[in-house]
Amino acid sequence: MSLYLSDVTLTYPDGEDRLTALDRVGLEVPRGTLTAVVGPSGSGKSSLLAVAATLVTPDTGTVTVDGVTTTGMSRAELTELRRRAIGIVFQQPHLLPSLTAAEQLQLMASIDGRSPARARGRALELLDAVGLAAQAGRRPHQLSGGQRQRVGIARALMNDPTLLLVDEPTSALDHERGAAVVDLLARLTHERSTATVLVTHDRTHLTAADRIAEVRDGRLRAPATAT
Numbered sequence: 001m002s003l004y005l006s007d008v009t010l011t012y013p014d015g016e017d018r019l020t021a022l023d024r025v026g027l028e029v030p031r032g033t034l035t036a037v038v039g040p041s042g043s044g045k046s047s048l049l050a051v052a053a054t055l056v057t058p059d060t061g062t063v064t065v066d067g068v069t070t071t072g073m074s075r076a077e078l079t080e081l082r083r084r085a086i087g088i089v090f091q092q093p094h095l096l097p098s099l100t101a102a103e104q105l106q107l108m109a110s111i112d113g114r115s116p117a118r119a120r121g122r123a124l125e126l127l128d129a130v131g132l133a134a135q136a137g138r139r140p141h142q143l144s145g146g147q148r149q150r151v152g153i154a155r156a157l158m159n160d161p162t163l164l165l166v167d168e169p170t171s172a173l174d175h176e177r178g179a180a181v182v183d184l185l186a187r188l189t190h191e192r193s194t195a196t197v198l199v200t201h202d203r204t205h206l207t208a209a210d211r212i213a214e215v216r217d218g219r220l221r222a223p224a225t226a227t
């Protein structure tokens with residue numbers, strides 16, 4: 001099991017009161033499976049991803065990533081866990097304008113202190129895996145929106161994560177490109193044995209998901225197997 005949330009409650013200050021963003025949420029995501037979490041705006045999807053990413057500590061409940069329960073871990077230990085085990089794909093890939101696709105990925109590895117030659121080899125392998133072998137030398141403005149999103153996906157895989165967290169990857173794409181991105185994520189999930197969580201408000205792309213969980217007002221309905 002690479003992600004296990006048990007009885008997670010998260011609240012935010014709301015005037016005199018507190019707003020419950022996640023209400024006793026339980027979720028298990030085994031390796032090699034893609035779980036889509038769907039729900040309307042404000043339902044708690046981003047909060048769920050932030051907790052799973054260990055960026056936000058819930059009020060109560062436990063978060064287990066890659067077999068490690070995070071309760072009581074220091075900030076440095078959480079940073080190390082994220083570096084080692086978690087990849088995050090953001091809604092917008094936030095690529096650096098002056099770097100080529102390969103360099104965007106290599107940058108991640110140089111931050112991690114890996115050798116440049118190995119980093120380059122891994123970057124090219126991952127760009128090939130997302131269908132961008134021929135675009136490795138292009139800069140962001142020479143890529144389409146869907147291609148930039150795929151660079152963001154490849155970048156999130158540089159540290160060979162066991163947990164891949166994906167935030168609304170299709171929001172800036174048309175239907176066909178959005179569906180292609182979800183299909184790609186499902187394939188990478190199965191090939192690389194990641195536990196993948198994809199949050200979205202849009203159900204129409206999700207045929208490739210293994211399971212779909214619905215979040216409403218901070219409550220998660222048990223994931224159903226996608227049909």
Ligand SMILES: Nc1ncnc2c1ncn2[C@@H]1O[C@H](COP(=O)(O)OP(=O)(O)OP(=O)(O)O)[C@@H](O)[C@H]1O
Pocket residue numbers: 012013019020021039040041042043044045046047048201
């Ligand atoms: N930092 C914060 N401080 C206070 N309230 C917050 C904070 N972040 C989120 N909320 C509230 O918590 C609830 C859940 O928000 P969250 O962003 O997790 O939902 P969401 O489903 O991701 O929405 P969206 O699709 O609009 O991003 C909402 O009512 C939101 O207003």
